[in-house]
Amino acid sequence: MNPKVESALNEQIQKEEYSSRLYLAMAIWCEVNGYPGSASFLYQHAEEERIHMMKLIHFVNDRGGETKLMAIDVPPSDFGSLMDVFTQIKKHEEYITESINNLYGITVEEKDYTTGNFLQWYITEQVEEESLFKTILDKIKLVGKDKAGMFHIDKELDGMTGGTGTGAESNG
Ligand code: OFO
Numbered sequence: 001m002n003p004k005v006e007s008a009l010n011e012q013i014q015k016e017e018y019s020s021r022l023y024l025a026m027a028i029w030c031e032v033n034g035y036p037g038s039a040s041f042l043y044q045h046a047e048e049e050r051i052h053m054m055k056l057i058h059f060v061n062d063r064g065g066e067t068k069l070m071a072i073d074v075p076p077s078d079f080g081s082l083m084d085v086f087t088q089i090k091k092h093e094e095y096i097t098e099s100i101n102n103l104y105g106i107t108v109e110e111k112d113y114t115t116g117n118f119l120q121w122y123i124t125e126q127v128e129e130e131s132l133f134k135t136i137l138d139k140i141k142l143v144g145k146d147k148a149g150m151f152h153i154d155k156e157l158d159g160m161t162g163g164t165g166t167g168a169e170s171n172g
Contacts (some may be wrong), residue, residue, distance in 0.1 A: 001065035005112045008103050013056045014070040015099055020049035022092060025075040026085050035082055037158025042085075052122070059118055082150065083140050086096040090133045113126045 027042035057067045079085045100122045108115035136157070143149025 006065040018072045019034035020046045022075040037154035040161045042159040047063045086137045
């Protein structure tokens with residue numbers, strides 16, 4: 001595998017692992033701060049980020065490269081509000097999109113079209129994720145500090161995970 005591409009993929013693996021940990025930290029905050037639906041949704045999303053990481057790991061290893069795990073930062077554990085949580089998620093996903101786009105740029109420069117093709121899945125996924133988080137954030141902004149509205153948003157997020165309140169199940 002092209003060493004430049006391999007090293008960029010390893011950096012992306014680290015970012016996906018951090019994303020998973022960040023959403024886990026946010027899920028924990030939601031769970032202990034009275035937002036069980038949001039917690040369930042974020043526990044599930046943490047699992048999805050882990051799947052994003054695993055797909056990259058298998059790709060690197062299958063293509064003759066080798067995944068090198070790197071240190072990851074401890075994510076924040078305190079968030080001011082549900083709006084703060086989803087504002088940070090949206091910002092983080094925009095950062096991930098930029099990172100995937102840069103990674104794709106490296107594959108083009110290096111003429112590694114196989115990896116470029118593999119990354120198409122991530123490019124599409126980022127469009128979906130950014131749109132999903134923008135929708136959620138818009139709703140939170142709309143209800144503002146209204147407790148009943150917030151309760152409904154939390155319920156809605158629970159419904160998006162299958163409504164078990166555990167967040168244990170993942171649709172990948
Ligand atoms: Fe939330 O996105 Fe990974 O890639």
